[in-house]
Amino acid sequence: MKYIKEFRDGESARHIAANIAAEVHPDTAYNFMEFCGGHTHAISRYGIADMLPPNVRMIHGPGCPVCVLPIGRVDLAISLALDRGVILCTYGDTMRVPASNGLSLIKAKARGADVRMVYSAHDALKLAKQHPEREVVFFAIGFETTTPPTALVLRDAKARGLNNFSVLCCHVLTPAAITHILASSEAREIGTVPLDGFIGPAHVSIVIGSQPYVPFAQTYHKPVVITGFEPLDVMQGILMLVRQVNSGRAEVENEFSRVVTPGGNVTAQTIMAEVFELRESFEWRGLGEVPVSALQIRQEFADWDAERKFDLHYASVPDHKQCECGAILRGVKRPADCKLFGTVCTPESPMGSCMVSNEGACAAHYSYGRFRIVAHADK
Amino acid sequence: MSTPKNYLRPIDFKHGHIDMTHGAGGRAAAQLINELFAKAFDNDYLRQGHDGALLPLPAAGQLVMATDGHVISPLFFPGGDIGCLSVHGTINDVAMSGAKPLYLAASFIIEEGFALAELKRIVESMAAAAREAGVPVVTGDTKVVEKGKGDGVFISTTGIGVAPPGLCIDGRQAKEGDVILVSGTLGDHGVAVMSLRESLAFETAIESDTAALHTLVQALLQALPDTHTLHVLRDPTRGGLATTLNEIARQSQVGMVLEESAIPVLPQVAAACELLGLDPLYVANEGKLIAICAPEVADQLLAAMRAHPLGQNAQRIGTVIEDSHCFVQMNTTFGGRRVVDWLSGEQLPRIC
Secondary structure, eight states: OTTTTTGOOHHHHHHHHHHHHHHHTTTTOOEEEEEEEHHHHHHHHHGGGGGTTTTEEEEEEEOOTTTTOHHHHHHHHHHHHHHSSSSEEEEEGGGGOHHHHGGHHHHHHHOOOOOESSSHHHHHHHHHHOOOSSSSEEEEEESSSHHHHHHHHHHHHHTTTOOTTTEEEEOOHHHHHHHHHHSHHHHHHHSSHHHHHOESSSSHHHHSSSSSHHHHHTTTTEEEEEOSSHHHHHHHHHHHHHHHHTTOOOOOEEEEETTTSSOOOOHHHHHHHHHHESSSEEETTEEEOOOOEEEEEEEEGGGGGGGHTOOOOOOOOOOOTTTTHHHTTTTTGGGGTTTTTTTBOOSSSSSGGGTTSTTTTHHHHIIIHHHHHHHHOOO | OOTTTTTSSSTTTTBOOOGGGGGGTTTHHHHHHHIIHHHHHHHHHHOOSHHHHHHHOOOOSEEEEEEEEESSSEEEEEEEEEEHHHHHHHHHHHHHOOOEEEEEEEEEEEEEEHHHHHHHHHHHHHHHHHHHTTTOEEEEEEEETTTTTTSSSSEEEEEEEETTTTTSSSTTTOOOTTTTEEOOOOSSHHHHHHHTTTGGOOOOOOOOOOOOOOHHHHHHHHHHHSGGEEEEEOOOOTTTHHHHHHHHHHHHTEEEEEOOOGOOOOHHHHHHEEEEEEHHGGGGOOOOOOEOOOOOGGHHHHHHHHSSSGTTEEEEEEEEOOHHHHHHHEEEETTTEEEEOOOOOOSSSSSS
């Protein structure tokens, strides 16, 4: 496969791994957070952790869209589908997110709700055109990567006067979340969250550019390397972070320069700004309320905003008491530190959101890395 | 079954539809059986016209029986349809014990309103598959359910076969040191079906691999001086290679290590999986088998696979190791190692 195989080449990987091994200082600990679920998935799927020296540790961040979706938001979607009789469309992973009363969208579907998995926002709009007699709601989740397509369908729906279509908007913003992690009390208390640098988002950065990361790299003195999702990208990104740490730099560097520019995709940004505005505050699963960290639909598009159209009111729902997703998402704990991990919480019956998507820290660890703990325990 | 000719107006297979009378056991049902099923599947046993087929006992050996329900959507897909799939699926289940499949039974659950033209196409495809495999459909049943209570047609098939006396091929026999072979490229069926789903209309040249594997199994057995060196045969259908190997690892209480670079996947299947976020190791196959054998016969077995038309792309993909945790692990082409876990949830619903 052209342009894919090249970025998964084992020999180049061994070459970069040798460079990392040669350049790390044996007495220094390198704790890097990869923000995106896409990176978490690549690290697990290709066994990258195996190829790093023991003092380079990767911490899985909160950049998995379904992982940070709070229970209360999924409850809203379920109530629309079960009680209001709408056709509820959403991306595949969202279907399994555990919500209140032991429900999830997939379980609501089994109880008669009309829930459809779509591969794009446009497919949801198509359904609305095909079923003029039904209300169709697109449950829109994700970071800046999935936001422009949602903005496009909202604009399209308004232009066509498609009144049976609306969007339940749960789009969130990356820079706000990273800043929140760094500004948390744990991070300020030196030594509790040892973060020495960030593998910066890949696809998100295509949209927003590399510029938005500069302020917090400077404020918090943490290096950021914007890195692609292919395994060689990740290896190279880690090497660049090691070099920044070794030379005491805290800059925003761009490994993913084949698509990411400083300014990002201005067309996409313009469309987003036309349709969405900042939300005062949004609850993230695991992080809690984070000010100005999410988007809401502008007044001009109110008729296509499911929250206004169906008069929905958000109610926060706490996670399972023993669930450590919050601490795991902030990098304070590892999946195996959670009492529920691998026992009552598995990919088949997830208790917490990190176990739902294969981009989630817990699911990735359970599916791909579990054998290492077992092997370690056996020794 | 001797409805006189010209007594009833022939069924309109071009424009007609199934209605409730076709399942009611009356004249309409008898006519459908005569004009469609009996004609397509025609053989001596079916001509007996009994409720059950009277079959001769095999001279020696062990009887093997398997059953499989087919609910695939869409009913027609590149490379096949629910008809031939329902024949291949059950023949393969019988063959994976090392048995020679002898007879099939078929049960149809048809939804009211289903087009007779489509039913005819399915039944004829099924009959062609059975004839080609040399395994007759000797008995059957037809039921009709009200509109909205089914989805076109569901087909259950049951197969009976005979395995040589003493032959013992099953999922509990994998041993430390054994070699894992696969008979060809993985994921073709699942991706071919996905390519047709309404919301995923991408153009693709991928065809389902649906095929009857019993002749390949016989060729493998004949290639071995001692058939006890072949320990496990399994067709990796739902859940794909990954799930099937995990099942075997658990049954045999062993671990496995795969080499990603040796696992055959067509470039177009790999590309489609990239787009859809699927892992080809978890995508269904309908014409591939996994063989686990003693290391000393692995080369012989691989050569026998490759000499058969259905095993040309066969590969040696891994080995069985001792592991009380029964992990299936894989050395990635990238240079790391990871677990290849059970499929969790539903990757692709209703693909067989």
